[in-house]
Amino acid sequence: MFRWRRSPFGLGASFPRLALGKENKTPAPLWILAGTAVFAVAAYAAPVLIPLVAAVMLYYLFAPLKRRLDRNGVNRLFIATAAPAGIVVVLFAGFTFLAGPVSGWLEKAPAMVARLQQQADALMRPVEKMREATGQVEKIALPDGGQPGPPEVTVKPRSLLERVFGGLSDFVVSIAATLMLLFYLLARASPPERALIGFLDGFAARRRAWRAVREAEADLGRYLQTLALINAAVGAGLAAAFHFIGLPGGIVLGAMVGLLNFIPLLGPVASVILTLVAGLASFESFGAALIAPGIVAAVHTFETNFATPAILGRRLTLDPFLVVVALLLGTWLWGIGGALLSVPVLLFTVAAWRAYVLRAPPKALEAAKESAAAKAAAPDAPAAPVATASAVVPPVGAA
Template sequence: MTGLFVLALFYTMYFLRPVLLPVVLGLMLSYLFRPVVRAMAKMGVNPHVGAAILLVSLVALIGYGVSYLATPAAGWLEKAPYGLQQMQRKLLPLKKPMEKMAAASGEIEKLTAPEASGVASPVVEVRQNRMSDVLYGRTPEFFISTVLLLILLYFLLAYDAVFLGKVIKLMPTLKDKKRAVSIAHEIAAHVSKYLLTITLINIGLGIAVGSVVGFMGLSNPIMWGTMVALLNFVPYLGALTGIICMTIGAVLSFDNLGYAMAFPAVYLFIATIEGNFITPYVMGRSLTLNPVIILLSLTFWGWMWGIAGIILAVPILAAFKIFCAHIEEMEPIAEFLS
């Protein structure tokens, strides 16, 4: 029965992802921005007004950022066909040894291949989803999910105290009510601290990498810094993707292949310092996560919800660990995830 329940739960989570994705993302963003709304409330701003101001500012900032970065991003895409020809020419010295290896591999396959049986081999066609399909599905679903996210985020921020009060009323005894308030406040504080710290670290990493590559001569350093900051929300895979993108961009921008390789090397160096020294020092042991569990979480949520699942995998895991750490019966799970 337990196995059937787990399978049914996974199927439901996959089937309802257009609804669950904005809900989970809204919860995470509410933890991130809740301190801002509370700070505004201490200054005399009504939470409803504060939440509205925050959301309008957030949408305006994202809109400005997209419009500002759209032009350089489109420029890179326009010169991509010509750039691929340049890359082939620059990588030609490395191509010849690879061709020899491929030819040798082909000869080995001929020697070890079974005799032809006259039966045609089946053709396997791999269909790749478009990015929009992986993230949310069709465009209407993306639009609906975005609107739902904004509405949900507003109510979570504006009615924070109301929701907590409703939960407290469900507790049967005064002791349970006090325990629920304590746990809720501690979990909210730690999750907010985690998300805010990670966000600031990623912004710092983006500024550092963007500044260095801009000083070295790579065009559009703000675009590269933004890319680095956003990709760093996905541990390991994000940095790997960023290094590949920067390698391509540097090879397209500079004739000297050796100098072009210095850009991904600098990115890798700064990201290594951040991942192995800065983040563990700032976060502390209580908020660090097991790397193996992180990879498993990325795999699971990526399979479940696509790119959006990969982005949310670590925040979900961190929130679950913090929740377990504040429930006495679940403390061993929190220790295992550390």
């Protein structure tokens, strides 16, 4: 698995290089142990790894623009400063866009809560009667003439306000760490994959690593474009549905739901709560107020479990089963942050699997061969040149 090579620093030391060629005979149990160790470390070091992985994914999102600006002679500090600043502006604009309608609905909260309390009291009367009857039965069943035993000791949990502010502070720290790491990655003269390529043994292994990174980088851009189109379609469809049922501010609410849909797990839950508050503030009947959140829950269930995995699998040549498994594993390991990063990490994992395990040719080469074969099969079609590996992949030393 490893080969020891002389250090390039001229100090007489040596360092290992990965030997991933055909001579690699690493037994399967060792790979299983390595995978288990990776999952254990990922779960334990989540506060450190989540900002690091997020910064790396954002770097490869901006990497094509960075290379274009470098070729045009633009200073690296420009993109290194503009990218984090743009992310901050987008986040601030999103919170500002959400704050206006939410504050208007919160002003109606006292009347809404009073109306909801009246409806809840009518629904809870049978439950209260059952609770009183159960208490009388428990009192009869107590020993010592119905005298209660010693009081139970219970630990008082943190209040909702404490949990909200604690989670908000952790979120702000993670965002700040991610943006700081992104700045330093974009300010580097050489791309981060060059450090990985330097540890690989042989030109063929390094070329496969370069191809895998470039394919995953292109897939990452297509993934974000696809996700933006899906969320725009969800927001537009829900805005039309809200307008149809007569919900005031339905267009703005649909846009808010589309923006929240970028956040896995928490976004759909926040959308349902938001539409429930809007329905309670706009309709007198409790049943009518449940129509909007019911529509949102149904649309999110279909989109999350069926539409998004199928569309991503078709556009990114990913198995929808792998997309769902990646979402489950990411959520289990890192929560909402893991759900956000699961598909981008899956793209890089699949690219590495194609390059080193399946030994598959680059996607661009496969597409060129298929196009040439289709043109050759067509009648009276001129022969198209088939792309070669040297034409698809530039030298390893290129930035």
